[in-house]
Amino acid sequence: MFPFEYHIPTKIMFGERKINQLGEVAATFGKKAMLVTYDEQFVKSVGFYAKAVQALNDKHVEVLPFFGVKSNPTVELIREGVKLAKTEKPDVLIAVGGGSVMDTVKALALGACTDADVWDIATGAAQATGALPIVTVVTIPATSSEMNCTSVISNDALKRKEGFVNPLMYPKVSILDPELTYSLPIKQTAISAADIVSHLMEGYINHNDPWTPMQDRFAQGMIKTVLDCMDRLLKNPNDPQARATMMWVATFAWNGFYVCGIGPFDAPIHMVGHSFSAFYDTPHGSAMSVSIPGVMKFHLKERIEKYSIFAKEVFGIAGDINEKTAQAGIDALVGWFKKIGVPTTFAEAQMPTNELDAMADDILVTAAHWGIKTYTKEMVLRLLQLCL
Amino acid sequence: MFPFEYHIPTKIMFGERKINQLGEVAATFGKKAMLVTYDEQFVKSVGFYAKAVQALNDKHVEVLPFFGVKSNPTVELIREGVKLAKTEKPDVLIAVGGGSVMDTVKALALGACTDADVWDIATGAAQATGALPIVTVVTIPATSSEMNCTSVISNDALKRKEGFVNPLMYPKVSILDPELTYSLPIKQTAISAADIVSHLMEGYINHNDPWTPMQDRFAQGMIKTVLDCMDRLLKNPNDPQARATMMWVATFAWNGFYVCGIGPFDAPIHMVGHSFSAFYDTPHGSAMSVSIPGVMKFHLKERIEKYSIFAKEVFGIAGDINEKTAQAGIDALVGWFKKIGVPTTFAEAQMPTNELDAMADDILVTAAHWGIKTYTKEMVLRLLQLCL
Numbered sequence: 029m030f031p032f033e034y035h036i037p038t039k040i041m042f043g044e045r046k047i048n049q050l051g052e053v054a055a056t057f058g059k060k061a062m063l064v065t066y067d068e069q070f071v072k073s074v075g076f077y078a079k080a081v082q083a084l085n086d087k088h089v090e091v092l093p094f095f096g097v098k099s100n101p102t103v104e105l106i107r108e109g110v111k112l113a114k115t116e117k118p119d120v121l122i123a124v125g126g127g128s129v130m131d132t133v134k135a136l137a138l139g140a141c142t143d144a145d146v147w148d149i150a151t152g153a154a155q156a157t158g159a160l161p162i163v164t165v166v167t168i169p170a171t172s173s174e175m176n177c178t179s180v181i182s183n184d185a186l187k188r189k190e191g192f193v194n195p196l197m198y199p200k201v202s203i204l205d206p207e208l209t210y211s212l213p214i215k216q217t218a219i220s221a222a223d224i225v226s227h228l229m230e231g232y233i234n235h236n237d238p239w240t241p242m243q244d245r246f247a248q249g250m251i252k253t254v255l256d257c258m259d260r261l262l263k264n265p266n267d268p269q270a271r272a273t274m275m276w277v278a279t280f281a282w283n284g285f286y287v288c289g290i291g292p293f294d295a296p297i298h299m300v301g302h303s304f305s306a307f308y309d310t311p312h313g314s315a316m317s318v319s320i321p322g323v324m325k326f327h328l329k330e331r332i333e334k335y336s337i338f339a340k341e342v343f344g345i346a347g348d349i350n351e352k353t354a355q356a357g358i359d360a361l362v363g364w365f366k367k368i369g370v371p372t373t374f375a376e377a378q379m380p381t382n383e384l385d386a387m388a389d390d391i392l393v394t395a396a397h398w399g400i401k402t403y404t405k406e407m408v409l410r411l412l413q414l415c416l
Numbered sequence: 417m418f419p420f421e422y423h424i425p426t427k428i429m430f431g432e433r434k435i436n437q438l439g440e441v442a443a444t445f446g447k448k449a450m451l452v453t454y455d456e457q458f459v460k461s462v463g464f465y466a467k468a469v470q471a472l473n474d475k476h477v478e479v480l481p482f483f484g485v486k487s488n489p490t491v492e493l494i495r496e497g498v499k500l501a502k503t504e505k506p507d508v509l510i511a512v513g514g515g516s517v518m519d520t521v522k523a524l525a526l527g528a529c530t531d532a533d534v535w536d537i538a539t540g541a542a543q544a545t546g547a548l549p550i551v552t553v554v555t556i557p558a559t560s561s562e563m564n565c566t567s568v569i570s571n572d573a574l575k576r577k578e579g580f581v582n583p584l585m586y587p588k589v590s591i592l593d594p595e596l597t598y599s600l601p602i603k604q605t606a607i608s609a610a611d612i613v614s615h616l617m618e619g620y621i622n623h624n625d626p627w628t629p630m631q632d633r634f635a636q637g638m639i640k641t642v643l644d645c646m647d648r649l650l651k652n653p654n655d656p657q658a659r660a661t662m663m664w665v666a667t668f669a670w671n672g673f674y675v676c677g678i679g680p681f682d683a684p685i686h687m688v689g690h691s692f693s694a695f696y697d698t699p700h701g702s703a704m705s706v707s708i709p710g711v712m713k714f715h716l717k718e719r720i721e722k723y724s725i726f727a728k729e730v731f732g733i734a735g736d737i738n739e740k741t742a743q744a745g746i747d748a749l750v751g752w753f754k755k756i757g758v759p760t761t762f763a764e765a766q767m768p769t770n771e772l773d774a775m776a777d778d779i780l781v782t783a784a785h786w787g788i789k790t791y792t793k794e795m796v797l798r799l800l801q802l803c804l
Contacts, residue, residue, distance in 0.1 A: 029594075029657060029660040029661060030431070031431025031432070031434065032431065033428060033429050033430070034428040035428065039421065039423035040422040040423065041421050042419055042420050042421070042422070042676070042677065043418070043420065206417075239657050241637075241641045241661065242637070242638065242661055245637030245638075245641060246637060248637075249634060249636075249637050250630065252629070252633065253630045253633060256629050269417060272417040272677070273627075273629065273630055273677075276630060276677060277630050288430070288664065289430065289660070289664060
């Protein structure tokens with residue numbers, strides 16, 4: 029095991045109708061809340077916006093709404109939010125949504141406390157100096173953003189997607205109310221499931237510590253649980269137990285817990301997948317279900333043992349530790365992606381293949397930002413070929 | 417899944433030689449640290465005391481030593497510590513030791529901030545009003561005390577052992593330096609392993625939620641990892657990987673994470689085992705390895721499915737879901753306890769059997785304090801018979 033620090037100050041409030049406690053949570057920070065969420069018409073149609081506003085009104089917290097967050101949230105919108113926050117000076121920022129809304133709020137929380145541009149903070153060109161307090165109400169369980177200090181935002185002008193980390197961005201409180209996810213379409217649920225699996229795979233298959241039974245079993249068990257949840261949800265999208273379990277799995281999949289002690293690892297799944305979204309606005313989870321098989325195939329020869337154990341433990345595949353078993357693990361995962369209806373190739377994701385060279389360059393920019401030194405352009409191009 | 421709140425503000429610093437950072441950690445709280453640990457002669461012989469003092473001196477933190485904590489720490493000693501703390505007014509309390517030292521410091525932290533007696537706080541007769549900041553340096557991985565807000569202390573005069581919970585008792589920082597555990601005798605390591613397993617079993621086998629795959633797999637995976645660690649340590653007690661892994665498993669076994677969402681559950685393993693220690697000063701882990709099989713046998717008929725899955729998942733026992741497989745799971749666990757050298761019966765623990773009636777009464781006092789209503793005296797006596 030490698031040395032690490034683990035410190036997640038976020039308080040989780042989990043359970044059906046917990047959204048009703050949003051008002052008392054917000055009131056501990058002040059009297060004015062900036063509520064950040066998706067398109068106004070959409071959120072008013074699905075009901076959670078009204079619930080959030082009601083809970084805030086009940087505790088006499090003034091609501092400053094900020095609508096319009098989209099999948100792969102943009103720095104352009106965040107800059108508008110920063111402007112509004114600087115003018116209106118809310119006491120707390122509330123994200124009501126999934127990863128894109130939470131990541132928007134995180135960047136906004138930093139941006140509101142500095143004169144630097146948010147994109148410069150995301151790229152590391154400028155330093156954050158403080159943050160407004162953040163509360164999240166999760167409506168799409170997928171990214172762990174509710175319990176980590178990571179934000180991933182896009183810059184449409186630059187065609188870049190940037191992930192960055194800052195302990196100031198830990199939410200103070202995250203409300204996980206599974207009831208809010210019952211109405212999530214199964215298609216989007218499947219994309220989220222792929223995202224959760226990508227988090228559990230990223231550290232698990234890419235770390236290089238030869239003996240980490242606690243962390244590996246955690247990842248395996250969590251992936252199996254996502255499989256179980258999706259089996260139930262494909263039959264009944266309103267299954268409360270599966271919705272609740274998926275929500276809690278999502279939170280601990282990428283909050284920094286299971287990667288404790290496994291040492292430094294490359295994150296090729298996200299490194300590659302981010303560019304899919306940057307280029308074609310592919311939903312994050314769909315980008316992941318394309319990049320995971322590509323990355324696994326690319327590294328197959330050097331990871332026979334790990335993939336074989338993955339095949340046996342997660343998919344119950346019989347067989348020895350050898351290339352055949354390892355390949356069967358990849359095939360089983362691809363089969364599962366197909367079963368839940370997420371793309372596993374460029375073709376299935378309807379992504380064109382005429383910009384692979386530019387995409388490889390973009391991937392290498394991400395690699396450089398993340399300190400990943402393993403991949404040359406030739407390697408990235410070969411990896412992309414395995415994703416087609 | 418059931419509603420829950422999860423909030424562990426403790427910062428973990430994990431890695432070999434992390435104890436050297438104790439000074440800078442303590443200095444963030446002030447210039448005077450009360451260092452609570454075991455018998456003076458003992459701690460000065462094993463080396464970690466000198467390391468702790470050195471690290472504190474390096475950062476000009478004054479050290480106020482408080483020696484003498486024993487296994488099953490007593491309120492009598494804690495009262496002395498409270499007196500000292502009230503006179504000397506340290507800025508931070510540092511526990512250097514295992515569960516008994518950490519639990520002593522937790523009670524002391526509350527006691528130093530109130531006029532009420534510590535035992536009254538433990539029993540709930542008085543309310544805590546504040547706490548001195550707590551830092552722990554773990555030398556025996558077992559109790560999760562380094563990352564929870566529980567303290568278990570004994571009252572020799574009353575022959576009672578009392579566990580109590582207060583969020584004020586979360587350590588601010590816990591330093592997990594596996595190197596400090598290399599010299600832990602294998603006998604004591606095995607007792608600690610039994611303690612860790614007792615934590616992982618308590619919620620897992622006693623909860624009543626029919627579908628909690630995430631939590632159940634976590635418990636199973638963690639127990640298997642304890643088994644793996646002990647296999648390695650029985651061969652080589654200095655195995656750094658096994659020591660490090662055991663330390664991290666111990667921390668997450670009873671910090672409140674895996675029981676999130678499984679709903680209310682009785683804690684008969686600890687309810688019963690606490691009285692073994694209260695009556696005969698049996699080391700906590702040894703009390704657990706006696707109480708676990710007794711509790712499992714007592715509930716066998718109504719937990720066929722759960723024990724069968726336990727047998728299959730943890731011990732790889734083939735078989736259907738039936739009483740035979742369930743019993744095989746209990747037998748395998750007892751076999752493992754014997755293999756690592758911890759007692760599994762009153763006889764093996766050298767506990768007399770002439771006070772069972774009084775012990776049953778004591779167990780029922782604990783049950784009442786913990787809100788456990790399942791067990792009558794007749795049931796407790798029957799359960800104790802299964803432990804003989």
